Amino acid sequence: MLKYILKxxxxxxxxxxxxxxxxxxxxxxxxxxxxxxSMKVLPEAVAANLKAKWGLDKPVGEQYVIYLQNLxxxxxxxxYTTPGLTANTIIEQRFPASxxxxxxAVALGLVLGIVLGILAALHRGHWIDFLTIFIAILGVSIPSxxxxxxxxxxxxxxxxxxxxxxxxxxxxxxxxxxxxxxTLSAAIGGIATYSxxxxxxxxxxxNNDYILLARSKGLxxxxxxxxxxxxxxxxxxxxxxAPQIAGVVTGSFVIERMFSIPGLGRYYVDSVNGxxxxxxxxxxxxxxxxxxFCMVVMDILYALVDPRVRKGIIEGKKAR
Amino acid sequence: MKKYLTVALAVLLAATLTACGSxxxxxxxxxxxxxxxxxxxxxxTTGGKISIxxxxxxxxxxxxxxxxxxxxxxxxxxxxxxxxxxxxELTPAGAESYEQSEDGLTWTFKLRDNKYQDGTAVKAEDYxxxxxxxxxxxxxxxxxxxxxxxxxxxxxxxGTGSKEDVGAVALDDKTLxxxxxxxxxxFDQLLTFSNITPVPESKTQGSANASxxxxxxxxxxxxxxxxxxxxxxxxxxxxxxPNYWDAANIKLDEIEMPLAQDENTxxxxxxxxxxxxxxxxxxxxxxxxxxxxxxxxxxxTSAPQASMSYICFNNQDPEGVFSNAKIRMAFAIAxxxxxxxxxxxxxxxxxxxxxxxxxxxxxxxxxSLYAEPMTDLLAEDAKTLLNEGLEEIGRAGETLEITFLQSxxxxxTKVIAxxxxxxxxxxxxxxxxxxxxxxxxxxxxQVSKGLYQVCQTGWxxxxxxxxxxxxxxxxxxxxxxxxxxxxxxxxxVNANKTESxxxxxxxxxxxxxxxxxxxxxxxxxxxxxxxxxxMSKNLKGVYINSAGGPAIELRDxxxxx
Numbered sequence: 047m048l049k050y051i052l053k054x055x056x057x058x059x060x061x062x063x064x065x066x067x068x069x070x071x072x073x074x075x076x077x078x079x080x081x082x083x084s085m086k087v088l089p090e091a092v093a094a095n096l097k098a099k100w101g102l103d104k105p106v107g108e109q110y111v112i113y114l115q116n117l118x119x120x121x122x123x124x125x126y127t128t129p130g131l132t133a134n135t136i137i138e139q140r141f142p143a144s145x146x147x148x149x150x151a152v153a154l155g156l157v158l159g160i161v162l163g164i165l166a167a168l169h170r171g172h173w174i175d176f177l178t179i180f181i182a183i184l185g186v187s188i189p190s191x192x193x194x195x196x197x198x199x200x201x202x203x204x205x206x207x208x209x210x211x212x213x214x215x216x217x218x219x220x221x222x223x224x225x226x227x228x229t230l231s232a233a234i235g236g237i238a239t240y241s242x243x244x245x246x247x248x249x250x251x252x253n254n255d256y257i258l259l260a261r262s263k264g265l266x267x268x269x270x271x272x273x274x275x276x277x278x279x280x281x282x283x284x285x286x287x288a289p290q291i292a293g294v295v296t297g298s299f300v301i302e303r304m305f306s307i308p309g310l311g312r313y314y315v316d317s318v319n320g321x322x323x324x325x326x327x328x329x330x331x332x333x334x335x336x337x338x339f340c341m342v343v344m345d346i347l348y349a350l351v352d353p354r355v356r357k358g359i360i361e362g363k364k365a366r
Numbered sequence: 367m368k369k370y371l372t373v374a375l376a377v378l379l380a381a382t383l384t385a386c387g388s389x390x391x392x393x394x395x396x397x398x399x400x401x402x403x404x405x406x407x408x409x410x411t412t413g414g415k416i417s418i419x420x421x422x423x424x425x426x427x428x429x430x431x432x433x434x435x436x437x438x439x440x441x442x443x444x445x446x447x448x449x450x451x452x453x454x455e456l457t458p459a460g461a462e463s464y465e466q467s468e469d470g471l472t473w474t475f476k477l478r479d480n481k482y483q484d485g486t487a488v489k490a491e492d493y494x495x496x497x498x499x500x501x502x503x504x505x506x507x508x509x510x511x512x513x514x515x516x517x518x519x520x521x522x523x524x525g526t527g528s529k530e531d532v533g534a535v536a537l538d539d540k541t542l543x544x545x546x547x548x549x550x551x552x553f554d555q556l557l558t559f560s561n562i563t564p565v566p567e568s569k570t571q572g573s574a575n576a577s578x579x580x581x582x583x584x585x586x587x588x589x590x591x592x593x594x595x596x597x598x599x600x601x602x603x604x605x606x607x608p609n610y611w612d613a614a615n616i617k618l619d620e621i622e623m624p625l626a627q628d629e630n631t632x633x634x635x636x637x638x639x640x641x642x643x644x645x646x647x648x649x650x651x652x653x654x655x656x657x658x659x660x661x662x663x664x665x666x667t668s669a670p671q672a673s674m675s676y677i678c679f680n681n682q683d684p685e686g687v688f689s690n691a692k693i694r695m696a697f698a699i700a701x702x703x704x705x706x707x708x709x710x711x712x713x714x715x716x717x718x719x720x721x722x723x724x725x726x727x728x729x730x731x732x733x734s735l736y737a738e739p740m741t742d743l744l745a746e747d748a749k750t751l752l753n754e755g756l757e758e759i760g761r762a763g764e765t766l767e768i769t770f771l772q773s774x775x776x777x778x779t780k781v782i783a784x785x786x787x788x789x790x791x792x793x794x795x796x797x798x799x800x801x802x803x804x805x806x807x808x809x810x811x812q813v814s815k816g817l818y819q820v821c822q823t824g825w826x827x828x829x830x831x832x833x834x835x836x837x838x839x840x841x842x843x844x845x846x847x848x849x850x851x852x853x854x855x856x857x858x859v860n861a862n863k864t865e866s867x868x869x870x871x872x873x874x875x876x877x878x879x880x881x882x883x884x885x886x887x888x889x890x891x892x893x894x895x896x897x898x899x900x901m902s903k904n905l906k907g908v909y910i911n912s913a914g915g916p917a918i919e920l921r922d923x924x925x926x927x
Binding site: 076077078079080082083084085086087088089090091092095096099127128129130131139140143195198199202203207208209210211213302303304306307308309312318319320321 | 423425426428431433434503506507508510511514520523524525576577578579580597598599600601624625626627628630631634635637638640803804805806807808809810811812814823824826844845
């Protein structure tokens, strides 16, 4: 098992290096550079000076080697567009807000999605089933920014603020007040996905003979759901939740923009438009890391949860 | 196995739940955001708190590097310039008085007894330091080029001179002297820039020189307000500076500036009464507020903005099409500018000249001296001009095919590109292709290399003198995207850099304007900036600046009733 984990981590490092290298060289093929991102043209001396300061006057190959050397020391470089702040500082300052929003959204999505999915499957054809299907269709088809704009228009302005975010010392009430609407906006897609998956998964399980057996043993309905249905039905959710976590934690830049949340999402877009090379690389590598990390954790969890997968790993070892 | 599953799920749930509660451990006192209604009950004409939005997230608050509307808005309320635009008039501010030498090259400023928010005195050396930093290769101010008129500035900026040779010296603690390379009659207009506000040298030593302005705590703030709170990505809070020289006349106690990058969000903030002022709003939004405006619940102010958009022809067109003046004319006049403003841009006013309303030459408004020169040209027949032009380049009778370069992939610029395509194809019978640059960097890169035929771009005034527009189209200027070149135009514009007779200056400008926009049609202006500002009914004393100074001057603002 340990060997399996180490192998996965090894893949993670190699994948990150490939992504980093590909991004690095693709970035340089984009026309224009950071000195050309504003409408007004910089004096030549200033532009040349900036390029020299950023090392853009060196050959690309040399810049790549320098970048890798700095990266190995944990230095992601100073942002071009935000003088005085390194990419490390920006990620440190900005990621917590993205993480909080993302995790709250996934948690809300999971809880509501799973509950709705089970209820819908158990009451197939009942109004609650139709409600779940309705929510699922809405959640998948309405983009989160439309949902966010609707929430801002009809739910915010009174108790809930239209824009803003919590500071580190905020009270629980403020936490709720500021994060409720953004969380809901970011969670709507998740609720839809999880409830649909859970519904079909539970329906599958319910058709199995062991449920019939459990019922004939005289177990109560609640016990059957808790001990037999849920445990078997939840496995596929784990498969989809890992990429979802990575997606929500890193990809809610539209929500962050609309609610003025000091997250990292903004830099994902702005750094490309501003040709802010250190920030482009930093956000790409960081987001890739989170994504691959979630996938690795999912693989490991899957091995723990599903005996068939674990058996596969052990047999694979024997075969070698 | 089942145990593993339960454990795994429990871990997952625990992880998410603890994350939900993070930061909730301490119960802080957050007064902001709850007392918005309180502003209504504020005492008459003094005190009070207002809210305006930030439309972009400022990268730095270093005065030396402020180079856009948003940063200028914040820096100019929190720093004291030597002169300030008060109700449109250039008024001594950080300087009590100033004078120009006989030859116009030396300007001497007598400073007021002003203090920073921490109580230390503002000295003439602090202005010297900020002027040196403007050219400092370590700082890389984007505005350095505008101030090359200061002696030694260009040399220091390009690495051939030292900071000691920059023409700004402190004669004593309260006297500042600036020496110019040429006698710019409008030099005092340049002093409304954020970049020339006091920064003590002690704040910018060593590595701090390059990073100054990254946090609010390190800033020395000399303006009517100071930044008391800066949460990047969310909001900035300004408070009244009790040590400001004119603090007795500053009425607002606090200006809250939440970030709202989305136009729709900004409108909702205004509708909900969470902000007191919204500038640069679209005409549709004004229409939706009309009943409130009529009832006196919302104030509407419209004011010219010193900016213009124009069709930029590549005068050195590699295809040899737009190098012909008649063809440029045909494309410039082939559509109705009023219709463009009403149906496509939905902002601004139709332009008939280079210089927008609200720009001054000396003490007179330029446009009130000289009418827009393009009126006659616009009445001519575009198709005839095109045929004459085609004959001149030896392609008579051909169906011309040209490419319009769209400046980025936004939906706004797409609508504009398609409008031109449609108009030129139907009115001129030419074929128009649209090429899209992925974003501004790609666009600027392509245009600066001359690899385009025609595009639309714009220019906003840096300071309140028509020179800020005329300068751009002189031969070889970095901002001359049209690669326009006319020696008579160059002579007229260059003469005006030092011409001190304001009547003569206005005359020269009018002649140059006619050459550029009517005779040569090197570029063709389409719209002039004109903005709608909506304000809550009790906010008074707000000045809307067209060029120079903060876009919205809140120094004298107060809440009434």
